[in-house]
Amino acid sequence: MELWILLADIVFLLAACLIGGGLASRIGQSPLVGYLLAGMLVGGPGGFGFVGSNVEIEEIAELGVALLLFSLGLEFSIERLKGLGSRPLLGGASQVIVTVLAGAVAALAYGMTMKPAIALGAMAALSSTAVVLRILMERSELEMPHGRNSLGVLLTQDIAVVPLAVLMTVLGGDGTPKDVAMDVGKLVLMAGGLATALYVVTKIAVLTLGTLTLERNRELTVIFAVVIGLGSAAAAHSAGISPALGAFISGMLLGSSQFAIQIRADVSSLRVLLLTLFFGSAGMVADPLWILSHLHWVVAATAALTIGKLVITTAIFLAFRQSLRVAAATGLALAQIGEFAFVLGAIGRTSGVVSDDVYALVVSVTIVSFFVSALAVPFAPKFGDWAARMLGVGIDISAEDGTPSSPHTTDVVVVGFGPTAQLASIPLMESHLRVTVIDLNHAGILTARQRGFDGHVGDATSPDVLEHASIGEAKLVIVTLPHFRSALTILQLVRSMNPSATVLVRSRYQIHSDALAAAGGIISGDEEQVGGAIGEQVKTWLTETGTATN
Incomplete structure (x- = not known):
């Protein structure tokens, strides 16, 4: 019993x-x-x-x-x-x-x-x-x-x-x-x-x-x-x-x-x-x-x-x-x-x-x-x-990296330097443009400097970081962060600080592309690229197997 x-x-x-x-979940x-x-x-x-x-x-x-x-x-x-x-x-x-x-x-x-x-x-x-x-x-x-x-x-x-x-x-x-x-x-x-x-x-x-x-x-x-x-x-x-x-x-x-x-x-x-x-x-x-x-x-x-x-x-x-x-x-x-x-x-x-x-x-x-x-x-x-x-504390990206702060000019600003940005920046290596890379990852900054770019550790969602990167002088801005909220925040800041710059933005998911485009970015979607690549492989398979003619 x-x-x-x-x-x-x-x-x-x-x-x-x-x-x-259940009740706790209902109220957040x-x-x-x-x-x-x-x-x-x-x-x-x-x-x-x-x-x-x-x-x-x-x-x-x-x-x-x-x-x-x-x-x-x-x-x-x-x-x-x-x-x-x-x-x-x-x-x-x-x-x-x-x-x-x-x-x-x-x-x-x-x-x-x-x-x-x-x-x-x-x-x-x-x-x-x-x-x-x-x-x-x-x-x-x-x-x-x-x-x-x-x-x-x-x-x-x-x-x-x-x-x-x-x-x-x-x-x-x-x-x-x-x-x-x-x-x-x-x-x-x-x-x-x-x-x-x-x-x-x-x-x-x-x-x-x-x-x-x-x-x-x-x-x-x-x-x-x-x-x-x-x-x-x-x-x-x-x-x-x-x-x-x-x-x-x-x-x-x-x-x-x-x-x-x-x-x-x-x-x-x-x-x-x-x-x-x-x-x-x-x-x-x-x-x-x-x-x-x-x-x-x-x-x-x-x-x-x-x-x-x-x-x-x-x-x-x-x-x-x-x-x-x-x-x-x-x-x-x-x-x-x-x-x-x-x-x-x-x-x-x-x-x-x-x-x-x-x-x-x-x-x-x-x-x-x-x-x-x-x-x-x-x-x-x-x-x-x-x-x-x-507290009136600005964020000095050069100071975060342990190097003295100094004003500089730039032609291109790249935010985030992971695999996507590294592929996208290959054409810039052959140009004479001055490229500034902003990333929180020290490994990414090291890679950027090895390629001859000016790399700085910093959080690009802060206006102070973008200002120190001379965002107002940039002709091209490339935002490759996979995180939607961060990318949208950076895009809005860039548009307010440099309305004439061309901004290329990575959209990890198709559902976020409209919001980024409305904010003034030229969108490159991960899902579209993956879908297109798979589609090309399907076409190749159909051709090789002769299924396309049946």
Whole structure:
């Protein structure tokens, strides 16, 4: 009978999360907000008490954490990190470290002891991958400078979850610094031993089942992934290591195999189900009556967190020689607590370093910060422009590249120097025209200078950058950025600053061509070129096979 009661509670909680997630999506919020609020209302201390199996559901939901880290391990890729560039990744690592320290200092100032203060700083350091990336992708801003910065920081934070989880486990132990060092060494040795054992087991399993068998029988791949992922979590728990860490290690090992893409797709449904339970159970920790009675503290903590992370992230990217406009936009986009704070909080509660009150406060602040983020992230580019205007800081593209600023003249301005621009600029190499290239990618600028062009690192959506590039003197402007909003912004700025220039604009999708043409650009469409190239191949095939004459 108890089993059926637990099953009924799980179904009821999932149904509540379904309704809450749907309503949250309807008002432009992340479904995670709906899951948290649903858990709070149906099973929280101040809720309606419809769900009574809180402890049992929390234990099941811990599997969701393990699968989340397992999926994160599958996504881990050195190539993916390199593709983002060094500044977003270094900025992300710096942001995590500085925020952990700042959060710990603030907690100590309010009377917390050292270990809980560090734990609170660790939870506050992480931003919401689910919320931020969802909004940036919906607004097509992921390829903009602040979008790439945000992606690099969020990916770095995701990777930092593993060492922070280890930190939570270590903080839960008692003893002298020597004992703590020994605990860390023990964890490292156990993790290394677990990784070695998992590597051997994975190889044996692949050899035993056979590569062809796993590829042709999808159900075996699912079972294989569950056995490796959850088995490693159980083995890690038995060895005294965080189960989430064990699942991450196994995911990282499988991530380099030929089954990674298929496994990632196969476990996604199970991961979504268990993670929904996890966020619903996390919401059951929060007490809506406590939040209402302590609303001033929750609002104050949310405001302090938002402003603190905004200032820290902006300062870090300014230190990495990015413009104030881009740095401020990145800072506002990342100024919230993320879903991984629940993962760290769950580990911290298990190890005893995070109390129920602290965890409830983190859940409450996270819910509020999710709502704030839904308004703040779309406003990030305008906030960056406002910050630059208010402080009177122009963007000197030469200074960003580390070279002295000097006025210059130009005949042609090329914005973006990827493969498309490199092909388009070949005729310019044989001319005597003075060509200026603007790009945020240092590799593209290096290629431009190798071709004899004048290259500058800068964000061409800023009027200051275009002005320093002598856009008013240009006879021809070539905009090859794949991002529609950025291309349209640049086109409008060029038209306002140099109405007589000829502007050639790349349109990645046909749906955007009319808007770019209306803004005064001569359009070259990717879809038309691809369609035309395929059409020519079809004609060749028809001719070679004689089908055209039939």
